[in-house]
Amino acid sequence: MPKDLLLAFYGDDFTGSADLIMQYQRFGLDSVLFLGAPDQGELEAAAETHAVIGIAGVTRAMEPEAIRAQLIPALEQLAQLNPDFLLYKVCSTADSSPTVGSFEPAITWGQHLMCGAPVPVLVAQPNLGRYTVFSNHFAVDRGNVHRLDRQSIMTNHPVTPMKEADLRLHIELQLGMPVYGVDILALADVEQGQQRYAHALDDGASAIVLDSLTEDDLRRAGELVLRNTQDVQGFGVGSGGFGIGIASALGRKASARPDNIDASSGPVLAVSGSCSSLTSDQIEYAQRGGWHTIALDSSGSDSNWALEIQSAALEARREIQAGRSVILYTCGADSPRKARPVSVTKIADGLARAVRYCRESTDLGRVLVAGGDTSGYVVTALRARAMVTIGTVSGLTLAFRLQSDDLVTDGLEIVLKGGQIGGEDFFEAVRTGQTQLAR
Incomplete structure (x- = not known):
């Protein structure tokens, strides 16, 4: 080589x-x-x-x-x-x-x-x-x-x-x-x-x-x-x-971490399939800070889930058009999913449909996906073929720009968050590019 x-x-x-x-x-x-x-x-x-x-x-x-x-x-x-x-x-x-x-x-x-x-x-x-x-x-x-x-x-x-x-x-x-x-x-x-x-x-x-x-x-x-x-x-x-x-x-020397991302040019859409209690705390923190949250019940039939996603995507679009950042989440403190495991592919396909709809119908430029398993399936469902780094969020995870075969999602900025990553203000850090809290 x-x-x-x-x-x-x-x-x-x-x-x-x-x-x-x-x-x-x-x-x-x-x-x-x-x-x-x-x-x-x-x-x-x-x-x-x-x-x-x-x-x-x-x-x-x-x-x-x-x-x-x-x-x-x-x-x-x-x-x-x-x-x-x-x-x-x-x-x-x-x-x-x-x-x-x-x-x-x-x-x-x-x-x-x-x-x-x-x-x-x-x-x-x-x-x-x-x-x-x-x-x-x-x-x-x-x-x-x-x-x-x-x-x-x-x-x-x-x-x-x-x-x-x-x-x-x-x-x-x-x-x-x-x-x-x-x-x-x-x-x-x-x-x-x-x-x-x-x-x-x-x-x-x-x-x-x-x-x-x-x-x-x-x-x-x-x-x-x-x-x-x-x-x-x-x-x-x-x-x-x-x-x-x-x-x-191998003799390589570590240097300073890459720069944090800039603030988003508009509202951010977050979709979460994470059942981590830390992610739940992060969602609650974002809600107190003005994010609009939409709880999803993924425990029902596939047809009910499709209707749930359709309704949530419409609601998310209205909020984004009004200038508010939005979180769609499937696993909160009182979620039915806590007691009943649900297919990660089912969840991710639905969340990806919501992301694509909001991207197509608004000026949405940045998305956060929470959940280690969820993230991979969501990005795959968005037909991404590669990701180019654009910076970090609080030095804890990278932000990317998608390269996708889908013209709707090509160029979308995306942050992938494992369930246990970040402080309580992580969602807000994705929006503003800054963080005030330790993990």
């Missing part, structure tokens, strides 16, 4: 893929994010001019066989580029289970790629308040750090509730094979860290969990992984923190 560095990844959802792009941009690495299934020629052409090649998927919401069918061909395409490192990007809260969003297909494939060596797993991401210590994972929620199986958002997750904070045990349930770890103390000592890694290899571990509490830990973890994958195609499973670790281990 003409470039002196090439990193590649497949993201299990769109919000996480956007986050990884942002982390790599901190290191001055030009990136391109493909949506859907690019052909090999597109990937090879992009690799000539970019240091990072990413494909955004929706495997986090899939069952294992569906994951295998979508993920493995994409990883094989990316591996053909001979990148310096290949990552399966997953959420920094390790959202997964044996039946939905399982890491097993990626880890099994990765072991084959690396001639049977254990696949490194690093989901810590300190800049988002995600930490792993002695293989136990922790997450910040409203300023307090909780073990993941005691953090209310994750223990009550509607699809993959977290019942075990020890990532070794959590992943073993998905693999049915032993998972080892390199703890924070071993990581701080090069020789001891190497011994732990070699022990996992000698014992036939399928995966190895890496601790990290700081960005220095991420760098040390990245160095350890690169030392142990010199003779094979390096591959791992992890969050944007893994990307930070690899980039810094």
